[in-house]
Amino acid sequence: MSDVARHAGVSRTTVSFVLNDRPGAAIPDETRRRILDAIDELGYRPNAGARALAANRSGWFGLITEIVTGPFAAEVITGAQSRAWTDRRFLLIAASEGDPAQEAAALDQMLEHRVEGLLYATTWHRAVTLPEAAREVPTVLVNCYDAEGELPCVLPDEVSGGYRAARRLLDAGHTRIGFINLDPVIPAAIGRREGYERALREAGITPDPSLVIPGYATADGAYTAACELLDRPGGDRPTALFCGNDRMAMGAYDAIKERGLRIPHDVAVVGFDNQELIAGYLRPKLTTLALPFEAMGTKGVDMLADLAAGQPLDTRRVTIDCPLIERSSV
Amino acid sequence: MSDVARHAGVSRTTVSFVLNDRPGAAIPDETRRRILDAIDELGYRPNAGARALAANRSGWFGLITEIVTGPFAAEVITGAQSRAWTDRRFLLIAASEGDPAQEAAALDQMLEHRVEGLLYATTWHRAVTLPEAAREVPTVLVNCYDAEGELPCVLPDEVSGGYRAARRLLDAGHTRIGFINLDPVIPAAIGRREGYERALREAGITPDPSLVIPGYATADGAYTAACELLDRPGGDRPTALFCGNDRMAMGAYDAIKERGLRIPHDVAVVGFDNQELIAGYLRPKLTTLALPFEAMGTKGVDMLADLAAGQPLDTRRVTIDCPLIERSSV
DNA sequence: GCGCTTTAATAACGCGCGTTAGTTGGTGGT
DNA sequence: ACCACCAACTAACGCGCGTTATTAAAGCGC
Secondary structure (H helix, E strand, O other): OHHHHHHOOOOOHHHHHHHHOOOOOOOOOHHHHHHHHHHHHHHHOOHHHHHHHHHHHEEEEEEEOOOOOHHHHHHHHHHHHHHHHHHHEEEEEEEOOOHHHHHHHHHHHHHOOOOOEEEEEEEEEEEEEEHHHHHOEEEEEEEEEEEOOOOOOEEHHHHHHHHHHHHHHHHHHOOOOEEEEEOOOHHHHHHHHHHHHHHHHHHOOOOHHHHHEOOOOHHHHHHHHHHHHHHOOOOOOOOOEEEEOHHHHHHHHHHHHOOOOOOOOOEEEEEEEOHHHHHHHOOOOOEEEEHHHHHHHHHHHHHHHHHHOOOOOOOOOEEEEOOOEEEEEE | HHHHHHHOOOOHHHHHHHOOOOOOOOOHHHHHHHHHHHHHHOOOOOHHHHHHHHHHOOOEEEEEOOOOOOHHHHHHHHHHHHHHHHHHOOEEEEEOOOOOHHHHHHHHHHHHHOOOOOEEEEEEEEEEEEOOOHHHOOEEEEEEEEOOOOOOOOOHHHOOOOHHHHHHHHHHHOOEEEEEEOOOOOHHHHHHHHOOOHHHHOOOOEEEEEEEOOOOOOOOHHHHHHHHHOOOOOOOOOEOOOOOOOHHHHHHHHHHOOOOOOOOOEEEEEEEEHHHHOOOOOOOOOEEEEEOHHHHHHHHHHHHHHHOOOOOOOOOOOEEEOOOOHHHHO
């Protein structure tokens, strides 16, 4: 920077003013041009670290996830990254790998780097408890919430997701809709079932509990569940299956095809999660609901930016809709 | 740091010596303990940025990928991250999203943060050309290579992957092995075919070119290709299919099942890529080869660390084996 | 010509740390 | 009694920048 100043025949301060577009600083165009030319000529690049030190503003946000591997975390990162970029901020990403020690270590490193805010994301919707150190800095939870309800969080709207799935099938004329759910105790399963039942009732149908079977998140579990639903005695088998995730839809597909039934003509299927690698390549392609991970990442940074700027949040618990991704299985 | 020094009754220098375990500094245990106690008591955390500035060593490596979304990039990140951690380094991750402008901007930011090395990773094995600015800092290519062959790179060993796949099927007694390949012009397709043919020849079988059909990386393309192979006139249809990726294996599965054939009894299948969401949930689970993304990320940081330390590389072009992931389709 | 305001610029301090060149007090040897 | 030596520390500088207080020159009305 001193070299640039010398080269342009001005002081270092003036260079700083130009670089930062300092409001109130009167820099004639001619001087500004000379400085910018010098920067170009010398290939000068400001030192972000020194800048942060002097301005007492690191420009970092931290992002802790359980697993970097896996499409969900990646989407959160994408959303958060792009949003952070517009504020000229950078994201410090670390994976806890489910190990509390590693998580604490990552957090320590982040605090040493003076992150101005922390995003804490999980791969599945649930309650979490954060390490103590997280209280030192503004924190937003993504896809999870703290049991005490003290921290702001951004969550998928499971209820409207379940509602939307059932509604899509009702609109297609189905009245007996089997629901192969996730483990019944987790928030996703509870919320989606609530939405599913509400849609049925709105259509004048009384939910039949025997049509809701847990598939425990695996293709095998869903296969078994689908067999049970499709082989119901009395010939009142469902004409549509709503599966709690796309993996389970794979199992359901197998059960349906095995019986010589066709998708969607004989049995329609709706999944959840919109995992491209499954939904996009099943045959026929799977109509499913997307978890809005990218939007959640974006919104999380949004909230963090407000928090870091000292502004209060308008909503401390934000829910984001799960959009229906229309393909060919309904 | 000054507070800690005052609290412990020593100078700031002594605190620095303790924090950095400075070799040659004689610090009595008693003094050291007092300092560590003070750090604890005051909740002192070193400022990583200031440290980098003073030591002229940022501790950052940059990692640029095309897409953060997607399992491949995530694995590279995991490998690189964990390896970097052991050197007390951090990874600055950015996605180019295939946009040269965004890529250049990301690189600029990284250089402003004074990264000491750059990892450039692609999602599929191919040639790349880097922006000019990348020459300012040691660079290692991951899963790609530069056309000029100037930069060090770490690549998957496609040839041994193809060899290993064919070999596995030969060992299982198959002699007519169909190969649904990727787009024939890309390095992965070329290398794997070479390995496939070598394995056949070693087994005394002359490769039959009509058994190799491109599936163009899609399930649909592979379905068509598989139909062609399975419906060959003359009853000499292959008893095994080697697919250039797992998505194509999905298409092949459909073609096989449609004909009432069983996997692996009537037709064995080997995939490539080891995409958990596909390979692990197909029924039966898919035996496939893994692209060693995590290992490539690790090795990339390895090489970068040497480069950044000023040491020459022993090998400028490293290839890493693709391990066979045994499941139930052979 | 004088005072006053605006424009254009600068010198100097501090951000939090690593590092070098010292200083101080004590011990052993002759 | 003198010097050499070592253990245990410290003062002071600089890393690259943002920022504040200050100055010199130019413009303006009378």
